[in-house]
Amino acid sequence: MSAPRFRTGTFKRREKRVPGGRRVVHYSKKKPSKHVCAKCGKVLDAVPRGRPYEIRKLSKNQRRPNRPYGGMYCTNCTKQLLKEEARSL
DSSP: OOOGGGGSTTEEEEEEEOTTSOEEEEEEEOOOOOOBOTTTOOBOSSSOOOOHHHHTTSOHHHHSOSSTTTTTSOHHHHHHHHHHHHHHO
16 A cells, blocks of 8 residues: 555656566656746746756756746747837837
């Protein structure tokens, strides 16, 4: 029987064969949902999907796009926002 903490929907179950030939169940945490644009809700392309301890291992330029509002807004919304800012000056 598995430990009570593994009996929830939080964990994904995967059957693996061990060297002795038995099949055992390995549990792993689910991946978080994809990041979306704060304005239009479109899925962001260059932002990786992973648990915080996985994201922490990436270098800074792999975590998010290296542009203004990178990781917050999609490219189209960023373009519109920068145009509005330039016109308001």
